[in-house]
Amino acid sequence: xxxxxHEELAAITDSLAxxxxxxxxxxARATTxxxxxxxxxxxxxxxxxxxxxxxYHEIEERTFxxxxxxxxxxGDLRLVVTSLRMVSDLERMGDLALHVANVARRRYPASxxxxxxxxxxxxxxxxxxxxxxxxxxxxASRDVNxxxxxxxxxxxxDALHRQLFTALLDEHWAYGxxxxxxxxxxxxxxxxxxxxxVSVAHRVIYLVTGEMPNVPAAPSSNSV
Amino acid sequence: xxxxxHEELAAITDSLAxxxxxxxxxxARATTxxxxxxxxxxxxxxxxxxxxxxxYHEIEERTFxxxxxxxxxxGDLRLVVTSLRMVSDLERMGDLALHVANVARRRYPASxxxxxxxxxxxxxxxxxxxxxxxxxxxxASRDVNxxxxxxxxxxxxDALHRQLFTALLDEHWAYGxxxxxxxxxxxxxxxxxxxxxVSVAHRVIYLVTGEMPNVPAAPSSNSV
Numbered sequence: 001x002x003x004x005x006h007e008e009l010a011a012i013t014d015s016l017a018x019x020x021x022x023x024x025x026x027x028a029r030a031t032t033x034x035x036x037x038x039x040x041x042x043x044x045x046x047x048x049x050x051x052x053x054x055x056y057h058e059i060e061e062r063t064f065x066x067x068x069x070x071x072x073x074x075g076d077l078r079l080v081v082t083s084l085r086m087v088s089d090l091e092r093m094g095d096l097a098l099h100v101a102n103v104a105r106r107r108y109p110a111s112x113x114x115x116x117x118x119x120x121x122x123x124x125x126x127x128x129x130x131x132x133x134x135x136x137x138x139x140a141s142r143d144v145n146x147x148x149x150x151x152x153x154x155x156x157x158d159a160l161h162r163q164l165f166t167a168l169l170d171e172h173w174a175y176g177x178x179x180x181x182x183x184x185x186x187x188x189x190x191x192x193x194x195x196x197x198v199s200v201a202h203r204v205i206y207l208v209t210g211e212m213p214n215v216p217a218a219p220s221s222n223s224v
Numbered sequence: 225x226x227x228x229x230h231e232e233l234a235a236i237t238d239s240l241a242x243x244x245x246x247x248x249x250x251x252a253r254a255t256t257x258x259x260x261x262x263x264x265x266x267x268x269x270x271x272x273x274x275x276x277x278x279x280y281h282e283i284e285e286r287t288f289x290x291x292x293x294x295x296x297x298x299g300d301l302r303l304v305v306t307s308l309r310m311v312s313d314l315e316r317m318g319d320l321a322l323h324v325a326n327v328a329r330r331r332y333p334a335s336x337x338x339x340x341x342x343x344x345x346x347x348x349x350x351x352x353x354x355x356x357x358x359x360x361x362x363x364a365s366r367d368v369n370x371x372x373x374x375x376x377x378x379x380x381x382d383a384l385h386r387q388l389f390t391a392l393l394d395e396h397w398a399y400g401x402x403x404x405x406x407x408x409x410x411x412x413x414x415x416x417x418x419x420x421x422v423s424v425a426h427r428v429i430y431l432v433t434g435e436m437p438n439v440p441a442a443p444s445s446n447s448v
Contacts, residue, residue, distance in 0.1 A: 064301075064302070064305065067301055067305075068297070071295055071297075073295075074292045077288075077292060078288070081288065081291075081305075081308065084305065084308075085312075088309075088312070168401055168405060169405075173401055177392055177397055177404050178393055180401050180404050180405060180408075181389065181404060181408050184405050184409060185408060185412065188412060
């Protein structure tokens with residue numbers, strides 16, 4: 001039977017999983033809004049980010065409160081501190097989905113994505129969905145193997161990100177500067193979204209093994 | 225006289241101030257490398273980021289160790305948790321300086337900044353220096369007034385960021401797509417660097433007043 005501390009921590013973990021679902025849904029809808037120039041959908045993502053931010057502050061408050069009341073010792077303390085970090089990563093992921101939705105809204109009624117890059121952006125959206133789903137599953141299961149799989153998805157994301165730049169720098173790029181700016185920014189948002197999901201998984205590995213994978217806490221590639 | 229806990233926490237605060245100096249120097253050198261196409265300087269920033277990352281892990285380890293050994297209660301616990309967050313912000317600021325240096329290196333021997341944007345980018349670098357210097361001073365002094373000033377600097381940064389896009393979208397933009405991509409990315413790096421510095425200051429306000437300013441932990445504007 002679990003004690004009060006572990007009951008409360010399990011409830012916080014449930015909330016982290018709920019927040020993961022919210023930021024997954026936000027990025028899925030932002031991707032559709034971007035590709036289909038769907039203003040209403042873009043605005044729904046922008047509005048929904050307030051819910052993510054509220055949940056963020058609530059989880060943070062509950063976690064801090066748990067630390068103060070229960071004074072957890074070493075291993076348990078590590079669990080709690082890790083929760084605080086995961087919730088920051090998730091909050092940023094919500095912001096990045098919001099940024100994608102903002103690009104969709106700004107370019108409405110046009111789509112920000114030229115036909116030549118639709119397939120690549122769609123795939124970036126799909127990889128983002130795979131990664132965030134796995135991050136959610138890692139939070140719930142603490143399965144180190146799934147956490148390792150995320151890194152492969154992240155490699156795919158980086159490769160797609162490079163494809164964007166290849167298209168932008170092709171001498172036949174015919175969509176002008178504004179589209180190039182939007183694609184550059186969106187590429188960066190998807191890539192960072194994936195990085196934060198990997199960071200969530202790394203924190204779980206750290207909890208389970210006591211060792212952080214050999215990367216900074218919020219890894220960031222810079223692939224141009 | 226301070227007890228062991230507060231002595232150790234003061235030493236951690238000194239290390240945070242040291243880290244602030246490192247990421248300030250990194251962005252100053254990255255800006256010069258970018259404007260002057262100085263390859264050697266760019267590479268020195270890239271190499272020096274390892275020192276920032278080492279310091280990050282060391283501060284994190286010491287902070288965690290302090291929590292485990294001293295079991296701080298409410299107010300002190302908040303201090304320690306806040307240190308953990310500030311060190312994450314500072315680590316990201318180091319990464320962002322590294323990204324700017326990477327752009328400088330990639331475009332060498334050319335400069336990534338067309339003449340028409342030199343003054344704006346130089347000013348973004350200067351505002352970054354002002355903001356990070358104030359963040360360092362807020363860490364050391366816990367002066368809420370300086371923390372509020374940072375927000376004004378951040379507004380200046382956002383205005384400069386918008387200037388970049390105005391120039392990029394001008395019909396007379398004559399520097400092509402590659403320069404537009406580099407400027408878009410660098411603009412984003414400076415803007416995020418400033419955001420993280422503001423976030424550091426907000427955390428100090430939170431420590432002093434118990435109230436977080438009305439923004440998410442790592443504020444991010446998205447000004448295109």
